Amino acid sequence: AIDDTVAIVMLTEVDYRTGRRRNMKAVTEAAHDAGAIIIWDLAHSAGAFPVRLSECGADFAVGCGYKFLNGGPGAPAFLYVAPRHSDVVSPAIAGWMGHAEPFAFEPSYRPGKGIKKMQAGTPPILSMTALNEALTLYEDVDLATLERESQCLGDMFISAVMQHCPDLELASPRTAAERGSQVSFRHPEGYAIMQALIDRNVIGDFRAPDILRFGITPLYTNAEDIQRAATVLSEIIRDRLWDRDAYRVRAAVT
Ligand SMILES: Cc1ncc(COP(=O)(O)O)c(C=O)c1O
Known part of the structure; x- marks a missing residue:
């Protein structure tokens, strides 16, 4: 263009x-x-x-x-x-x-x-x-190290989520070098799923029309947090924990 x-x-x-x-x-x-x-x-x-x-x-x-x-x-x-x-x-x-x-x-x-x-x-x-x-x-902090660690955490999150949540479609590049410090997935019920996550202290955000966005920074997120976030997400999807009216109410900030 x-x-x-x-x-x-x-x-x-x-x-x-x-x-x-x-x-x-x-x-x-x-x-x-x-x-x-x-x-x-x-x-x-x-x-x-x-x-x-x-x-x-x-x-x-x-x-x-x-x-x-x-x-x-x-x-x-x-x-x-x-x-x-x-x-x-x-x-x-x-x-x-x-x-x-x-x-x-x-x-x-x-x-x-x-x-x-x-x-x-x-x-x-x-x-x-x-x-x-x-x-x-x-x-x-050495920014190059930060970048490498962030790529590792991002890869870890993608692998865990793709393994346990086949309903989610990866919206971010699979190759770490082509990503920033975030990982996004698509799901038609993305908004409700994100509310269910936030309710369980896994804080990401939602971007219309269907994107669940996770900012990942090794400054204060470690491998354990990433695994926990993936586990909570997979439970929410497996047990349809997102399927509640309260989670569909759109806030001004998503
Ligand atoms: C791409 C982009 N540019 C700029 C901003 C910041 O905008 P503002 O300074 O108006 O809050 C944001 C905030 O979300 C953004 O995502």
């Missing part, structure tokens, strides 16, 4: 439904070959595995702080601008913290240099404090 009619390619590196991971380097090159720029959404990448924006020649990226980065709901987001663009790019939302001299209180807007101008208003300090604390986890 990337041809010379395209100016901007905007893609999520890891598909939020299936967990399929795109080849950042190949897609970035395809965009550049077509004369387009690329904006990567790293919502499902940051904090899960090494992200190689500069190595891949990416132009821009955005992401949120509340998934694998653990900043809590509504945590501050982030953006990336390749240094080669940072002097020419303008912020979509200009604010006083991105001003060249915020405390000079000049009557007109003068952008700060480089990436500094991308700041908007006063930062949400309380939310940043929580995110900052969450990020301290990463001081001792």
Whole structure:
């Protein structure tokens, strides 16, 4: 789909439904070959595995702080601008913290240099404090190791679920290198099944129309948790424990 009619390619590196991971380097090159720029959404990448924006020649990226980065709901987001663009790019939302001299209180807007101008208003300090604390986890974490462990746990979960729950269809790639840090399955009663899981303290989420999504991170999920989650899931399916009206009531957040 990337041809010379395209100016901007905007893609999520890891598909939020299936967990399929795109080849950042190949897609970035395809965009550049077509004369387009690329904006990567790293919502499902940051904090899960090494992200190689500069190595891949990416132009821009955005992401949120509340998934694998653990900043809590509504945590501050982030953006990336390749240094080669940072002097020419303008912020979509200009604010006083991105001003060249915020405390000079000049009557007109003068952008700060480089990436500094991308700041908007006063930062949400309380939310940043929580995110900052969450990020301290990463001081001792090697992201490549984290990625490998996550792939092992993902493979383990897929094997166990496929063995015991033939009714579930794997929606994620079977090959670990093609997945992000999540595993998804399809089932027509996916919503009710997920509610039954949550009721038993196995917390995943549901994405319409039929996807059960499990975020897997070795930072605080181990092999025992994975086996337990697979066992609980297989009991729910085998004994139709999901088949209750209460589990079919749709909440605003799924
Ligand atoms: C692909 C993707 N991009 C971005 C976001 C974050 O959006 P927001 O910062 O509006 O919460 C999410 C959150 O679920 C997401 O899945």
